Amino acid sequence: MKEIYKIDETNHCGTCPECAHNWDRGNVVDVIIESNKANGIETSREEAIKKAIKLYGWSEENQKRMSNLVFIELSDGDYLANGLDGYYQCGNCQVAWNSETGERSDKFKSMLTQNSEMKAKLDEILAKNKKNL
Secondary structure, three states: OOOEOOOOOOOOOOEOOOOOOEOEEEEHHHHHHHHHHHOOOOOOHHHHHHHHHHHHOOOOOOOOEEEOOEEEOOOOOOOOOOOOOOEEEOOOOOOEEEOOOOEEEOOOHHHHHHHHHHHHHHHHHHHHHHHHO
16 A cells, blocks of 8 residues: 555556556557547547647657546536646546645545446446337
8 A cells, every 4th residue: 555656747657556557548649549439430640640749749759648547626616627636546446646745545436436336227227228128
């Protein structure tokens, strides 16, 4: 268990210090192509590179990588988000680290667990409805 772990550009595609899960999702260009393909959109490598440059600052010399980390930004209800204050959470073990202090937290585990249970229940209901059609 690592109590303090600062996540930044150098290690956001590394491995989880808690469960050793690999956070590296791959080269941004490849992720764009695969994501579009999964949504039925054919994208050329050139188009994906243009998008990667614009959105992620990707370049041939600095080929950015995409992370599997989840960023959780807390809200006080005013919906003003700065994209800085929050937690990075491992999608595998669901442990989170504060983006500013690096302090470890388990407080978001139940949130994902509930969502997972909820999704399973919704999938079950949808499957039953399809049978009844």
